[in-house]
Amino acid sequence: MDENTRTPHRSARDYRWDEVELRPYKEDARALFRDITRQVLFSDPALASELRYFEMGPGGFSTLERHAHMHAVLILRGHGHCLVGSEVKRLAPHDLVTVPPWTWHQFRATTDEPLGFLCMVNAERDKPALPSETELAELREQPHVAAFLDGRPDA
Amino acid sequence: MDENTRTPHRSARDYRWDEVELRPYKEDARALFRDITRQVLFSDPALASELRYFEMGPGGFSTLERHAHMHAVLILRGHGHCLVGSEVKRLAPHDLVTVPPWTWHQFRATTDEPLGFLCMVNAERDKPALPSETELAELREQPHVAAFLDGRPDA
Numbered sequence: 001m002d003e004n005t006r007t008p009h010r011s012a013r014d015y016r017w018d019e020v021e022l023r024p025y026k027e028d029a030r031a032l033f034r035d036i037t038r039q040v041l042f043s044d045p046a047l048a049s050e051l052r053y054f055e056m057g058p059g060g061f062s063t064l065e066r067h068a069h070m071h072a073v074l075i076l077r078g079h080g081h082c083l084v085g086s087e088v089k090r091l092a093p094h095d096l097v098t099v100p101p102w103t104w105h106q107f108r109a110t111t112d113e114p115l116g117f118l119c120m121v122n123a124e125r126d127k128p129a130l131p132s133e134t135e136l137a138e139l140r141e142q143p144h145v146a147a148f149l150d151g152r153p154d155a
Numbered sequence: 156m157d158e159n160t161r162t163p164h165r166s167a168r169d170y171r172w173d174e175v176e177l178r179p180y181k182e183d184a185r186a187l188f189r190d191i192t193r194q195v196l197f198s199d200p201a202l203a204s205e206l207r208y209f210e211m212g213p214g215g216f217s218t219l220e221r222h223a224h225m226h227a228v229l230i231l232r233g234h235g236h237c238l239v240g241s242e243v244k245r246l247a248p249h250d251l252v253t254v255p256p257w258t259w260h261q262f263r264a265t266t267d268e269p270l271g272f273l274c275m276v277n278a279e280r281d282k283p284a285l286p287s288e289t290e291l292a293e294l295r296e297q298p299h300v301a302a303f304l305d306g307r308p309d310a
Binding site: 006007008009010011012015017041042044046047048049051069070072074075076082084085087089091092093094095096097098099100101118120122123124 | 161162163164165166170172173197202203204206224225227230237239240242244246248249251252253254255256273275278279
């Protein structure tokens, strides 16, 4: 989507939108992620935030990361799990996920269907930080977090 | 929702959310609207925008208004029509509606089911302006706009 496009109405069809490009999840080659795409639904100089749609295939996951900015997430399709801090939660359509500043988080499509969600973020925001080996080891000290990170959140 | 609540996960059930209050659409007694409710899904000092969910019953409509701030809308359920400027568009689930600054707009549930949509707005924003009698007469000069305002958008 051109950032200055203000087409009044854009149709949706099967989680794709008119005038919205299907993009790679992110460009950071250091980040670990799997089978996830990004569509920027709203991005405009007059809007203080952006609204994006992310979708991962079965077994897909977003990067484990944290940053100063917040995420405000609404699940649009499918089921899965998320990690927020040290909490692991099951996700269902229309559930809300709040990721506070500097909180480790990851989303995982843990069923045999895609997991798709809307994510609202401030237009001006910092870059995500990835966990160091020490931080990752600390996270994995909690068995339910380790199980989540290994893709077995209900184990 | 308390603006400082950062519960990581809130469940959804039939377009109601944990910890989210069902509110009147607006408090402005001058504004004309019908059968519409508001739920504030995300509002936090660290978020530059709010995400709200509005739902109107069959025949319901939002206020015809305009303002300096933009609206970024995603239809979550049902069908209906919207007016943006002088354009009238049919709405279906997941469609996107962009309301640029100072553009007259209204949403209408024009079928026998509810119309529900997400609306992202800047947290800091101006109050809506209502049309004067002259402005309303000017809008109604276009037959398709008059038909929409009369609740017969396909007439």
